[in-house]
Amino acid sequence: MHFELSGDQKMLVETAASFVKKQSPVNRVRGLRDDDIGWTREMWRQMGELGWLGILFSEEAGGFGGSFLDASLVLEQIGTTLVPEPYIASVILAGSAVARAADPRQQQALLGPMIEGSTSLALAYAETDSRYDPLAIGTRAEPRGSDWKVTGKKVFVLNGHAAETLIVAARSGGASGDREGVSLFAVDAKTPGVTVRPIKTMDGHHAAMVELAGVELGADALLGAEGAAGAVLEQVLDLGAAAACAEGTGIMRTVLAMTTDYLRTREQFGVKIGTFQALQHRAVDMFIETELGKSTAILAALKVEDPDAVERKTAVSAAKVQLAVSGRFVTQQSIQLHGGIGVTDEHDVGLYFKRMHVLNSLFGDEEYHLRRFANLPSFTANLDTPARSTAAR
Amino acid sequence: MDMSFSPEELAFRDEVRTWLAEEIPPSIRDKAEVDAYFDMKEVMEWHKLLYRKGWVAPHWPAEHGGPGLDAARRFILTEELELAGTPHLSPFGLVMVGPLLMQFGTEAQKKRFLPKILSGDEVWCQGYSEPNAGSDLASLKLAAVDDGKGNFVLDGQKTWTTYAQYADWIFCLVRTDATAKKQAGISFLLVDLKTPGVTVKPFLTTGGTPAFCETFFEGAVVPQENLVGPLHGGWTIAKALLGHERTLIAAVGLSARAIKRVKRIARAQKQDGRPLLEDPAFRTKIARLEIKLRALQMANYRALAGAALGHAPGPESSILKIRGSEILQQSFELAMEIMGHNSLAWFNEPGVVPPLEQWVASTFNYNRATTIYGGSNEIQKNIIAKLILGLPS
Numbered sequence: 001m002h003f004e005l006s007g008d009q010k011m012l013v014e015t016a017a018s019f020v021k022k023q024s025p026v027n028r029v030r031g032l033r034d035d036d037i038g039w040t041r042e043m044w045r046q047m048g049e050l051g052w053l054g055i056l057f058s059e060e061a062g063g064f065g066g067s068f069l070d071a072s073l074v075l076e077q078i079g080t081t082l083v084p085e086p087y088i089a090s091v092i093l094a095g096s097a098v099a100r101a102a103d104p105r106q107q108q109a110l111l112g113p114m115i116e117g118s119t120s121l122a123l124a125y126a127e128t129d130s131r132y133d134p135l136a137i138g139t140r141a142e143p144r145g146s147d148w149k150v151t152g153k154k155v156f157v158l159n160g161h162a163a164e165t166l167i168v169a170a171r172s173g174g175a176s177g178d179r180e181g182v183s184l185f186a187v188d189a190k191t192p193g194v195t196v197r198p199i200k201t202m203d204g205h206h207a208a209m210v211e212l213a214g215v216e217l218g219a220d221a222l223l224g225a226e227g228a229a230g231a232v233l234e235q236v237l238d239l240g241a242a243a244a245c246a247e248g249t250g251i252m253r254t255v256l257a258m259t260t261d262y263l264r265t266r267e268q269f270g271v272k273i274g275t276f277q278a279l280q281h282r283a284v285d286m287f288i289e290t291e292l293g294k295s296t297a298i299l300a301a302l303k304v305e306d307p308d309a310v311e312r313k314t315a316v317s318a319a320k321v322q323l324a325v326s327g328r329f330v331t332q333q334s335i336q337l338h339g340g341i342g343v344t345d346e347h348d349v350g351l352y353f354k355r356m357h358v359l360n361s362l363f364g365d366e367e368y369h370l371r372r373f374a375n376l377p378s379f380t381a382n383l384d385t386p387a388r389s390t391a392a393r
Numbered sequence: 394m395d396m397s398f399s400p401e402e403l404a405f406r407d408e409v410r411t412w413l414a415e416e417i418p419p420s421i422r423d424k425a426e427v428d429a430y431f432d433m434k435e436v437m438e439w440h441k442l443l444y445r446k447g448w449v450a451p452h453w454p455a456e457h458g459g460p461g462l463d464a465a466r467r468f469i470l471t472e473e474l475e476l477a478g479t480p481h482l483s484p485f486g487l488v489m490v491g492p493l494l495m496q497f498g499t500e501a502q503k504k505r506f507l508p509k510i511l512s513g514d515e516v517w518c519q520g521y522s523e524p525n526a527g528s529d530l531a532s533l534k535l536a537a538v539d540d541g542k543g544n545f546v547l548d549g550q551k552t553w554t555t556y557a558q559y560a561d562w563i564f565c566l567v568r569t570d571a572t573a574k575k576q577a578g579i580s581f582l583l584v585d586l587k588t589p590g591v592t593v594k595p596f597l598t599t600g601g602t603p604a605f606c607e608t609f610f611e612g613a614v615v616p617q618e619n620l621v622g623p624l625h626g627g628w629t630i631a632k633a634l635l636g637h638e639r640t641l642i643a644a645v646g647l648s649a650r651a652i653k654r655v656k657r658i659a660r661a662q663k664q665d666g667r668p669l670l671e672d673p674a675f676r677t678k679i680a681r682l683e684i685k686l687r688a689l690q691m692a693n694y695r696a697l698a699g700a701a702l703g704h705a706p707g708p709e710s711s712i713l714k715i716r717g718s719e720i721l722q723q724s725f726e727l728a729m730e731i732m733g734h735n736s737l738a739w740f741n742e743p744g745v746v747p748p749l750e751q752w753v754a755s756t757f758n759y760n761r762a763t764t765i766y767g768g769s770n771e772i773q774k775n776i777i778a779k780l781i782l783g784l785p786s
Contacts, residue, residue: 002465003394003698069394260782272785280778281771287782288712295691296684302396318684371673374680380670383657 009073016077019050024083026348032084033204037162039085041117048117053091057099061107062115068239072246072301079250082355084205086120089159092243093236094121094167100232101184102223110165110186122163124154124187124210125233132364134169134233135177139212141170141185146219148172150185150212158362160208161198163189168212172227179230184223191215203355234309238316241363242304245297245319248327248359252290255334255352259283262338279337286330293326314378317369324366327356396694402465409448409473416442417479425478427748428654430602430755433516433559436480440513443474443482450487450511457495457503458511468697475646483556486510486517489634490564490583497581497622497630506562506583520551520565520584520608521631528772530566531575531628535610537567537582543617545569545582547590547610553766557606558595560586570625581627583619590614600759601740643713644721644763645690651724652683657749659731669731682723689716711777715770718763725757 057063139152174181263274453459
């Protein structure tokens with residue numbers, strides 16, 4: 001048991017911190033939010049050159065065989081300046097889905113170019129009535145000999161507006177809510193029958209509503225075994241939740257620093273407002289929430305790849321609830337302590353507030369994860385034996 | 394970074410668990426099962442059992458009789474002891490004055506006091522607060538006047554001297570220079586409680602147990618060889634001690650036990666014919682508290698891991714006292730809520746309420762002290778605002 005980052009990890013943090021500060025300061029997302037794409041191919045390629053896009057993937061697939069913790073270190077830095085490139089959408093969600101479901105040949109074909117930064121992917125999972133249930137899938141995949149015909153509507157497909165390939169979750173068997181019968185398909189966004197309607201999200205990012213009207217796909221579009229991707233989808237959305245926690249940590253750290261800077265410089269009543277005890281204590285509460293959010297984000301990063309699903313879900317749900325509680329408090333109070341300037345569009349704090357809302361809502365919000373946590377077997381396990389820590393096994 | 398234990402560390406944990414299973418005396422086991430109040434006789438009985446095993450002071454170095462455990466094993470031992478619910482050892486000797494003497498004491502003082510702290514042959518208490526020196530500790534007045542014959546003569550009063558009625562020695566902050574700036578005139582002095590002129594008067598807390606005392610000094614003569622550190626240099630020593638106290642009060646293990654008891658009580662209490670534990674509203678209420686605790690537990694691991702590497706306590710350690718004390722209070726509040734009518738009962742014969750609920754009301758009351766002692770949470774926030782957030786004063 002140790003909590004030190006390795007030498008390589010420390011270097012990764014340093015490189016990432018200086019890269020985002022220089023290459024993608026926060027005004028970049030402000031400039032790109034009204035653009036059609038919202039991020040740039042050039043920056044994506046640079047992230048590929050730095051190796052960030054391949055951290056999670058095996059060497060056979062063209063990646064570097066790193067851990068989720070490594071990716072979370074990059075994500076935390078991405079959060080500090082709100083880098084708009086689709087790291088969560090393309091790498092964490094779609095990329096991990098491919099890595100976990102697809103055969104080696106499919107992995108090479110889909111992940112290879114993405115890891116270099118020449119393509120990007122998107123995972124189309126959510127539907128109008130699915131809310132946060134990964135298995136509530138109505139989109140149908142019907143066999144046509146060895147080929148497939150896919151019909152359905154996907155909503156809020158992150159990076160769906162720009163991805164070359166959509167990874168689509170569809171039901172080839174079972175009923176909505178079943179773990180069995182879920183299949184993943186790699187769908188070229190230009191396939192006839194695919195309609196991609198670009199939309200904007202609150203945080204200046206872009207996504208798409210995707211309609212699949214009887215889209216005909218070849219046999220090799222199916223990733224891995226038919227009907228076996230339900231568990232993969234659950235794992236991948238937990239990776240998304242853990243990623244949101246990591247990025248959220250970067251956001252909280254940053255707005256806390258912005259706020260304490262402001263308290264040290266802003267004067268009212270002839271003194272620095274940071275001398276007022278009410279504001280000092282509020283800032284300390286923000287600091288406490290930031291540290292607790294960071295602590296559970298680390299817990300989630302370490303446990304999200306655990307083969308034991310209960311262990312994984314316990315840690316991820318705890319972290320996602322804590323992110324919601326901490327992230328909401330820290331960003332709200334950051335605006336409050338900035339006063340009126342905090343609600344102007346020209347001030348950066350609003351951009352962080354918006355991104356935090358998006359991260360809290362994605363991959364299961366506070367209520368969803370609170371309920372999931374409370375209903376896991378771990379919640380009522382071993383009540384009659386001495387209390388045992390579950391954070392360390 | 395890795396949260397799992399090595400096979401050797403797991404073997405050590407098994408050794409601790411086996412020893413606990415075999416060695417906890419039946420009288421202590423019965424009380425531990427329901428988290429009853431342990432009297433000092435039981436606390437010292439347990440102290441001596443641990444002493445004979447060599448585990449009474451996990452954090453003491455081998456040269457002073459500690460077990461010479463590495464950080465992970467120290468962590469395991471401490472956590473297993475807390476989780477077993479065995480008596481909380483008096484911290485004043487083992488955690489406070491002992492390590493302080495190792496750092497600031499003379500060779501003669503170390504030789505005289507450390508072995509008996511370890512063996513439990515001498516029990517210590519703390520003389521810091523006074524009736525008019527609470528949060529503003531540096532305004533303390535207990536006078537120690539040089540009698541010109543190698544002694545100090547003490548006149549004044551200490552209060553909140555926890556368990557002084559069972560103690561043999563008290564370590565005191567005394568005023569040795571009444572003319573200097575208030576922090577500069579304080580010294581750190583060890584006083585034998587049998588000294589003529591020293592009187593100890595216990596008083597009840599709202600929890601109904603005699604945890605605290607007032608201690609009076611009337612012309613008590615104390616040899617100057619009992620001075621620790623330089624004359625008038627006591628404030629620096631006091632501040633070093635407060636750091637030790639802060640991590641101590643995180644009480645993660647206590648809260649883990651408390652939340653587990655909340656679940657057990659909720660399993661036994663029924664509403665509409667079914668256990669409260671199955672009521673979704675109560676269940677998510679408990680889940681919310683448990684998630685708070687997990688966040689704190691993880692912050693605690695980070696702090697302990699940092700300390701094990703010899704780092705000064707990082708920013709995360711300062712939040713432990715604040716959040717740990719709040720969570721402990723909240724867990725007893727929730728237990729009281731779940732107990733319903735049973736929460737009204739106060740120190741009755743066994744059988745009025747179930748054994749598991751017998752001590753909850755007392756501790757619920759006593760625990761209001763946790764956000765006050767060791768430096769109130771408001772004082773902690775003042776410190777964080779200044780030292781960590783760099784806010785102006």
